[in-house]
Amino acid sequence: MKKISQIILYAVLGVLVIGFVLTAILKKDFSPNIMVPTYAAGGIEIKEAGLAKYDGLSNEENYNKFVSEYKASFELTILYSVFSGKISREQEVVKYGTNAPSLDNGYIITFVYPEAQTLKVNGDVYLESVNSDTETLYKKVIFAVEDGKGLSTRAIYFYSDVNKTYYKLTTLANFDNLYKFISELPAFSEQA
Numbered sequence: 001m002k003k004i005s006q007i008i009l010y011a012v013l014g015v016l017v018i019g020f021v022l023t024a025i026l027k028k029d030f031s032p033n034i035m036v037p038t039y040a041a042g043g044i045e046i047k048e049a050g051l052a053k054y055d056g057l058s059n060e061e062n063y064n065k066f067v068s069e070y071k072a073s074f075e076l077t078i079l080y081s082v083f084s085g086k087i088s089r090e091q092e093v094v095k096y097g098t099n100a101p102s103l104d105n106g107y108i109i110t111f112v113y114p115e116a117q118t119l120k121v122n123g124d125v126y127l128e129s130v131n132s133d134t135e136t137l138y139k140k141v142i143f144a145v146e147d148g149k150g151l152s153t154r155a156i157y158f159y160s161d162v163n164k165t166y167y168k169l170t171t172l173a174n175f176d177n178l179y180k181f182i183s184e185l186p187a188f189s190e191q192a
Contacts, residue, residue, distance in 0.1 A: 030172040031074035032091060032156055033120040034141055037111050039063045045110040046182055049103060049144070055187040062185060069178040076151065076172065093121045093158075096166040101157045106146035106175075107182050113139050119158055119167060126167070137162055145175040145182060 037043025039060050046055045057063040116137035119126040126136045138158040151174040158167045182188060 030076055031071060032169055032171050033123065034111070034156070035113075035117060036067050036070065037113055041114055043112040043114070045112065046185070046187075047108045047110075048188060049105050049108055055182075055185050065181060066178070069181045073173045073175050073178050074171070076174075091121055091169055091171045093119070093126055093167050093169045096157060096168040098164055098166070100159075101142065101155070101166060101168070103142065103144040106144045106179060107188070109143055109145055111141040115139075116161070119160075121169065136160055136167060138167070145179050147176065147179045147183075150174055150176060 039057075042058070044057045044063065044066065046057065048054075055062075057066055116139050119136040119138055127134060136158070137160060139161050140159040141156060142159070143154065143156040151172060153170050154173040154175070156169045156171065158169065159165075160167065
């Protein structure tokens with residue numbers, strides 16, 4: 001009887017250890033529903049806040065690496081999300097106003113689209129107002145990538161050409177690796 005109890009105990013401990021390891025490895029995606037402009041469209045602009053340094057990612061290898069780092073910025077291990085209380089991917093959008101957001105630190109990333117995109121939040125189309133069935137369309141997305149913030153709440157701004165308004169979406173992201181990649185681009189490195 002004692003041997004059976006030990007086998008059961010070891011089996012339960014094994015399952016717990018495997019579960020712990022899997023949750024520490026598997027990731028959850030917190031990315032907003034934003035299409036990254038294609039390389040051919042040339043729709044990614046990077047500027048250093050307060051400076052005239054600029055890069056349009058005209059090199060396809062740099063473009064692909066940027067997209068990879070950008071997408072990875074929104075991934076979080078399941079274990080971390082459980083312990084931080086960030087289980088839900090729910091994102092919030094608010095009408096920001098007609099003035100451009102003041103982004104004073106890090107690198108300012110702008111996605112520019114040749115055609116209007118539909119703003120979607122949590123998988124649903126974002127409507128202009130509660131009593132409206134008009135979709136919110138945007139042609140520009142702006143956000144800041146700062147160093148050393150780790151995983152934190154980030155603001156992403158959508159600009160609607162239709163009503164000349166910015167919308168602010170908040171989500172979780174860790175832009176540290178993206179910041180490091182951008183800082184090593186020729187336009188921003190110390191040698192430039």
